Amino acid sequence: MKTQRIYLDHSATTPVDARVVNAMLPYLTGKSGNASSVHSFGQEARAAVDRARREVAALIGAKQNEIVFVSGGTEANNLAIRGLCEAVSEKGHIITSVIEHPSVRGVCDALEKRGWEVTRLPVYENGIIRVEDARAALRPNTVLITVMFANNEIGTLQPVRELGELVRTERQSGRRSLWLHTDAVQVAGRESIAVEELGCDLLSLSGHKLYAPKGVGALYVRRGVRLQSQSIGGHQERERRAGTENVPGIVAFGEAARLARTEISERRSHDKRLRDNFENEVLRRIEDVVLNGEKEMRLPHLSNLSFRFVEGEGLLINLDLQGVAVSTGSACSSGTLEPSPVIRALGRSDELARGSIRFSFGKDNTDNDVERTVDVLANAVTRLRELSPLNKALAS
Amino acid sequence: MTYSAVFKEHLAHPHNAGELPGATVVVEETNPVCGDRLRLYLLVEDDQIETAKYLAYGCPPTLVCGSVLTDLVRGKKIQEALAITKDVLIAAAGGLPGRKHHSAALALETLRSALTQLGTSTEEKSLNLT
Numbered sequence: 233m234k235t236q237r238i239y240l241d242h243s244a245t246t247p248v249d250a251r252v253v254n255a256m257l258p259y260l261t262g263k264s265g266n267a268s269s270v271h272s273f274g275q276e277a278r279a280a281v282d283r284a285r286r287e288v289a290a291l292i293g294a295k296q297n298e299i300v301f302v303s304g305g306t307e308a309n310n311l312a313i314r315g316l317c318e319a320v321s322e323k324g325h326i327i328t329s330v331i332e333h334p335s336v337r338g339v340c341d342a343l344e345k346r347g348w349e350v351t352r353l354p355v356y357e358n359g360i361i362r363v364e365d366a367r368a369a370l371r372p373n374t375v376l377i378t379v380m381f382a383n384n385e386i387g388t389l390q391p392v393r394e395l396g397e398l399v400r401t402e403r404q405s406g407r408r409s410l411w412l413h414t415d416a417v418q419v420a421g422r423e424s425i426a427v428e429e430l431g432c433d434l435l436s437l438s439g440h441k442l443y444a445p446k447g448v449g450a451l452y453v454r455r456g457v458r459l460q461s462q463s464i465g466g467h468q469e470r471e472r473r474a475g476t477e478n479v480p481g482i483v484a485f486g487e488a489a490r491l492a493r494t495e496i497s498e499r500r501s502h503d504k505r506l507r508d509n510f511e512n513e514v515l516r517r518i519e520d521v522v523l524n525g526e527k528e529m530r531l532p533h534l535s536n537l538s539f540r541f542v543e544g545e546g547l548l549i550n551l552d553l554q555g556v557a558v559s560t561g562s563a564c565s566s567g568t569l570e571p572s573p574v575i576r577a578l579g580r581s582d583e584l585a586r587g588s589i590r591f592s593f594g595k596d597n598t599d600n601d602v603e604r605t606v607d608v609l610a611n612a613v614t615r616l617r618e619l620s621p622l623n624k625a626l627a628s
Numbered sequence: 629m630t631y632s633a634v635f636k637e638h639l640a641h642p643h644n645a646g647e648l649p650g651a652t653v654v655v656e657e658t659n660p661v662c663g664d665r666l667r668l669y670l671l672v673e674d675d676q677i678e679t680a681k682y683l684a685y686g687c688p689p690t691l692v693c694g695s696v697l698t699d700l701v702r703g704k705k706i707q708e709a710l711a712i713t714k715d716v717l718i719a720a721a722g723g724l725p726g727r728k729h730h731s732a733a734l735a736l737e738t739l740r741s742a743l744t745q746l747g748t749s750t751e752e753k754s755l756n757l758t
């Protein structure tokens with residue numbers, strides 16, 4: 233008997249919403265113009281891109297000319313950080329955190345090799361940075377603070393608004409070249425975002441985390457912030473990203489952003505209810521479970537748990553054999569043998585870090601999914617614990 | 629990554645899993661790089677491995693190698709067990725991706741160290757007798 237599979241990996245990617253598919257389809261078939269063309273096909277495409285830009289802007293409270301369409305979160309982060317740093321004349325100092333996505337961490341590492349100074353703020357047991365640490369890390373030559381809005385593995389929300397205040401205060405006291413970037417890829421469509429309130433200058437988004445297809449994203453660039461384009465050879469996106477626009481992808485992203493904006497409170501309470509029920513049931517039925525990261529200040533759809541004496545990948549495959557899809561570590565870095573650096577940053581042991589599993593819910597999950605997952609999980613954990621030498625004395 | 633049907637079967641229904649009270653020898657080895665662990669219990673009589681059981685912690689190939697290894701050594705003479713190679717083990721597991729061969733290496737290392745310990749303890753025994 234083939235049982236229905238259960239997808240609990242919405243932080244890795246989301247299925248494309250049928251309404252989003254419908255919105256993009258005409259731009260894959262009849263309306264196939266290049267948005268830069270002058271004729272009616274081109275005008276049609278341009279109008280569609282502009283509509284999508286308004287929707288994406290509306291999702292985060294920005295103006296439409298502050299949105300640059302890119303290929304996804306990774307490119308948005310690259311453009312934000314490299315683009316900003318390359319636009320300032322001298323090499324300076326960057327403040328970031330130890331739990332950034334590889335696309336931020338990697339760019340900071342690369343800039344450091346080229347002579348930039350980088351401070352990586354620690355997180356505490358709750359998986360959250362402290363604004364005092366950021367304040368203390370400021371140097372006269374600090375150019376950029378880049379701290380993610382919510383972490384992709386444990387979902388903890390970072391104090392970006394407070395960082396925005398810090399930047400504002402610094403500006404008021406005369407500092408001119410200090411900017412704030414935040415990677416909001418995991419937040420969009422799950423919590424509301426208002427760039428003015430956050431006080432950030434740059435903010436990254438990715439379509440495929442909010443029910444749009446893979447390969448489209450956006451960078452919010454506050455008016456007046458100068459960026460060095462990372463892709464040269466065309467006038468698209470106001471010279472900030474050369475290349476023919478991915479019209480169907482952008483249209484899809486626009487529709488997904490519109491749906492996310494109108495449905496955010498339902499989605500939020502739906503995901504949170506499932507997540508909370510799931511966690512309560514797991515903690516009731518399975519012993520020795522550790523919640524990774526702060527319980528309150530985190531995304532509503534995500535739960536990251538470590539099951540003592542059990543290794544994550546073994547548990548993941550066992551769940552997968554039963555049709556339940558989850559992830560361990562960061563989706564992008566599984567395959568390496570290192571325990572998750574994010575969980576390690578919380579001060580957890582290697583064993584707990586290796587045993588961490590991320591469950592991330594989405595709008596199409598049901599109560600039934602939660603119930604079946606808890607059953608399958610309880611069963612798998614019991615079996616793997618019976619098999620584990622970690623909880624049994626070595627006596628012959 | 630796709631695992632073979634044989635592999636999945638061992639993972640879902642491991643053979644010879646658990647502790648073995650009264651085992652002749654118990655050995656546990658750890659892969660220092662990834663932290664994977666395998667504990668092997670052997671019950672040996674007259675130079676023959678009567679029963680083998682195991683406990684394992686780690687990535688799926690390590691769990692499966694415990695199951696496959698214990699299947700392979702059951703009923704074998706010590707010399708025969710010593711002759712089991714990594715390739716034999718990997719084949720019996722239905723194949724392993726290259727980056728997971730370390731699991732087979734850990735399993736064989738555990739087996740060898742159990743058999744060595746067995747050798748030493750029987751030597752000790754014979755020494756005590758004289």
Ligand SMILES: Cc1ncc(COP(=O)(O)O)c(C=O)c1O
Pocket residue numbers: 243244303304305306307309333335380382383384415417418438439440447449564
């Ligand atoms: C926090 C965060 N930033 C950036 C990315 C990269 O986004 P994309 O997959 O669109 O390149 C991801 C997705 O894995 C993410 O979770």
